[in-house]
């Protein structure tokens with residue numbers, strides 16, 4: 356599970372702090388130096404680490420902590436609060452159109468990030484909330500991707516709209532929205548094609564979809580295993596097509612977890628959900644406070 360190693364390191368630092376009665380400024384600085392190392396080793400963006408440590412240090416060396424009854428506990432509390440803040444403080448929901456109006460969601464991301472799986476996972480969540488989602492196969496380059504979406508849609512009991520590989524993704528999206536309007540679907544989720552790396556074709560394809568149908572939410576799927584790359588990918592997608600939120604997949608894997616900690620601070624866009632496994636039920640809403648508690652162990 357992600358963060359195991361970070362959790363272990365932080366727990367060691369905090370054990371030392373707790374064992375001291377009074378803390379000197381040097382004690383706090385030494386402890387934060389170790390926290391800094393642990394965050395860098397977890398692959399958190401170095402600028403993010405730098406400002407994080409600065410914020411914690413300013414608060415921890417303030418009067419309250421140094422003169423407090425239990426300074427060690429206070430430092431831990433500050434680290435916890437700053438971690439929550441780093442990840443965006445509040446839980447962000449996918450914004451749906453009001454009332455019974457249809458919401459169009461475009462899923463984007465690199466190939467292999469987990470986009471198709473996550474699209475089906477999301478459809479399941481919406482269905483549980485009483486919505487009637489329609490999944491749309493806009494990945495026209497990989498027949499296997501269309502098949503995969505159909506299989507997963509069937510497992511979720513959600514309709515999948517596909518026009519094969521011969522049409523432009525934007526035209527498929529347009530036809531899907533028309534189909535949804537007739538069919539009473541109130542959520543349309545477009546599964547778009549990824550590429551191995553960011554390239555112009557992929558971006559212009561996504562742009563074209565956005566120019567052809569009204570996309571209400573653009574959600575980027577990134578793979579936690581790719582660490583800092585995931586953060587860079589999120590930055591680039593946000594610049595080029597504009598994203599509303601991010602889903603970080605594969606946090607169940609043996610990742611260092613840095614992407615989950617850096618994305619909000621680097622891109623300004625919140626994490627909405629995290630993927631915790633291959634099963635279609637393995638998608639969790641992202642709660643910054645719960646994630647911070649999980650990290651601190």
Ligand code: GDP
Nearest residue numbers: 466467468469470471472604605630631632633
């Ligand atoms: P796409 O190319 O972005 O559409 O990626 P896929 O949806 O095909 O997923 C690529 C692989 O990642 C598949 O084997 C998925 O089962 C796997 N996968 C997706 N999300 C997760 C996750 O949260 N955890 C784990 N362990 N595997 C995942």
